[in-house]
Every structure is written in structure tokens, then in C-alpha cells.
Amino acid sequence: MSLNLRRISGLYAVTPDSENLETLIASVEAALLGGVSIVQYRNKQANVNIRAHLETASALAKLCRQHSVTFIINDDADLALDVGADGVHQGKDDGDIASARKLLGKDVIIGVSCYNSLERALQAQEQGADYVAFGAMFPSSTKPNAPRATLELLHAAKAQLHIPIVAIGGITLHNAADVVGAGADALAVINALFDAPDIQKTAQQFSKFY
Numbered sequence: 001m002s003l004n005l006r007r008i009s010g011l012y013a014v015t016p017d018s019e020n021l022e023t024l025i026a027s028v029e030a031a032l033l034g035g036v037s038i039v040q041y042r043n044k045q046a047n048v049n050i051r052a053h054l055e056t057a058s059a060l061a062k063l064c065r066q067h068s069v070t071f072i073i074n075d076d077a078d079l080a081l082d083v084g085a086d087g088v089h090q091g092k093d094d095g096d097i098a099s100a101r102k103l104l105g106k107d108v109i110i111g112v113s114c115y116n117s118l119e120r121a122l123q124a125q126e127q128g129a130d131y132v133a134f135g136a137m138f139p140s141s142t143k144p145n146a147p148r149a150t151l152e153l154l155h156a157a158k159a160q161l162h163i164p165i166v167a168i169g170g171i172t173l174h175n176a177a178d179v180v181g182a183g184a185d186a187l188a189v190i191n192a193l194f195d196a197p198d199i200q201k202t203a204q205q206f207s208k209f210y
Contacts, residue, residue: 007070007086008109008131008164010037010210011203012188014074016195017045021056027194028060032067034203037210038186039064040089042074057083072111077103087111087130092120097127111166116149118157125163132161133188136169137179142190143169151182158183173205180209 013036018024028039041060043053057073061083064071072087073080077100080088087109088100100110111131112124121132134153136146146169157165167179168188176187187206196202 008038008111008166009185010187011035011193011206012038012040012166012186013193013203014040014042014168014188014190015060016190017043019045021052021059024056025059025063027199029063030199031193031203032063032069034200035207036069036203038070038072040072040074040188053079054082057085061085070109072109080104080108089113089133097124097129101128115147116153118153118160121157121161125161129163131164131166131185132157133166133168135167135188137167138170138175140170151178154179154182154184173202176206176209
């Protein structure tokens with residue numbers, strides 16, 4: 001089990017797609033100043049090139065180290081290794097836990113998307129995942145067709161899992177309390193944070209739920 005489990009709690013900021021590194025860094029720094037506990041670099045742009053991908057990940061890794069905040073790479077264990085990230089987050093098509101663990105080492109965090117499947121979460125836990133993520137909890141513009149998870153699923157997962165639970169998808173300041181109350185150890189947020197007019201203030205408001 002990773003030594004970093006204590007860091008999977010609170011507000012988990014997932015980066016929005018951005019073609020401007022300076023703008024992205026400024027947004028993430030505002031979120032960090034507002035109390036974000038974890039940052040995940042996620043970029044689903046089809047036209048991003050490898051050099052820009054590495055440059056962005058490196059800059060975010062450096063920023064998170066400066067703020068002593070956990071930094072996770074989405075989908076790419078090799079990139080996580082290259083930039084010295086604290087961990088990697090894997091979806092259903094992003095490789096297996098054992099391979100990522102072999103590449104990254106025993107103390108690096110490995111998170112797994114479990115969508116609306118408690119069975120997948122239990123399997124991930126057994127295979128050595130450090131945390132699991134459920135969602136979309138609510139309708140989400142980032143993934144409008146994503147499977148929907150429920151608050152009841154979080155309650156059931158909390159009773160059966162001994163690793164942290166992250167909730168994602170459509171989480172806002174208006175429904176965050178319900179998600180935390182259902183058992184989420186961390187709230188993963190994209191749009192409700194980075195589309196806010198005041199990112200730092202919004203991060204502070206989300207952080208109050210913990």
C-alpha cells in the first residue's frame with residue numbers, strides 16, 4: 001500500500017484542456033492557493049504534440065512540488081515517470097495496475113476509474129490500486145455520455161473498500177455536501193472549478209467540505 005494514501009483527500013483538481021501553458025499554469029496556481037489537495041494533469045486534445053505534452057506536465061509537476069501538493073498524470077505511466085509525478089490515474093483502456101506499479105515503484109500512487117461498478121473497484125483494490133474513482137455522479141459536460149454513478153453506490157463502496165474513494169462528474173458547490181456525506185474522500189472537479197470567475201475563492205469553498 002502506498003505511503004501517500006493520506007494525500008488522497010479533499011479537493012482533487014483535474015486540469016481542463018488548454019492550448020496556452022501560461023494560462024493553464026495561472027489557473028492551477030490559483031486553485032492551489034485556494035487549497036487544492038491533488039492535481040491531475042488530463043489532456044484529451046487530439047492535436048497535442050508530445051513535446052508540448054511533456055512541457056506542460058513538467059511545469060505542472062514543478063508547480064505542485066512548490067506547493068507540496070500531490071501531482072497525478074492521467075492515462076500515461078511513462079509520462080508520470082518522466083516528470084517525477086506522484087502517481088498515475090488509469091481508465092479501463094489505460095493498461096493494468098501491475099505494469100504501472102512495476103514501472104513506477106511501490107510508493108507511487110495508482111488510481112483507477114471504476115465508473116459505476118463496485119465490482120471493478122473491488123478488483124482494483126485487490127490488484128493494488130491506491131484509490132478508486134466513481135462517476136459521473138451527475139450530468140457532466142466533460143463526458144456527457146459517461147455512465148452514471150449514484151450516492152447509494154458511494155455508500156456501498158465506503159462499506160466495502162479500505163482505500164480512498166474519489167467522486168467525479170458534475171460535482172458543484174451545490175451538490176458537493178451530498179457526495180462527501182455519501183462517502184467520497186475526495187471531490188474531483190474540472191468545470192465547476194476552472195470555469196469559475198474566481199478560481200482561488202471557489203477552491204476555498206470546495207475545500208471547506210473537508
